[in-house]
Amino acid sequence: MSTTDEPTGRAGISVTETAAAEALSLLEGEGLDTGIAGLRLYVQQGGCAGLSYGMRFDHEPEEDDTIVEHHGLRVFVDPASMNYIEGSRLDYEGGLQGEGFHVENPNVVSECGCGESFRT
Numbered sequence: 001m002s003t004t005d006e007p008t009g010r011a012g013i014s015v016t017e018t019a020a021a022e023a024l025s026l027l028e029g030e031g032l033d034t035g036i037a038g039l040r041l042y043v044q045q046g047g048c049a050g051l052s053y054g055m056r057f058d059h060e061p062e063e064d065d066t067i068v069e070h071h072g073l074r075v076f077v078d079p080a081s082m083n084y085i086e087g088s089r090l091d092y093e094g095g096l097q098g099e100g101f102h103v104e105n106p107n108v109v110s111e112c113g114c115g116e117s118f119r120t
Contacts, residue, residue, distance in 0.1 A: 019092035020071035038074030
């Protein structure tokens with residue numbers, strides 16, 4: 001298990017303050033301990049372009065996860081997913097049409113028209 005705080009360059013991932021605040025609020029709403037629990041960010045097969053992002057809350061990290069902490073939020077990423085999302089930034093956008101978490105991934109070479117899946 002590796003832990004980083006505020007990675008630089010392409011190492012790890014980063015999280016905006018807005019995304020961290022929204023995720024922490026949701027974590028607390030679920031009754032999870034924000035000192036141990038975190039947001040799992042992963043890549044899965046699927047979508048028009050072949051890969052898509054997934055997110056869920058986990059009570060604790062897995063042994064081989066990379067753990068990044070930004071603005072009080074712990075993010076867990078498994079090794080296979082880190083190969084696709086290293087250097088990415090997790091952001092949150094509010095509003096009527098864009099509300100939700102978004103991954104800004106420098107490794108993406110193409111995305112599907114709806115923006116739900118990608119190819120590296």
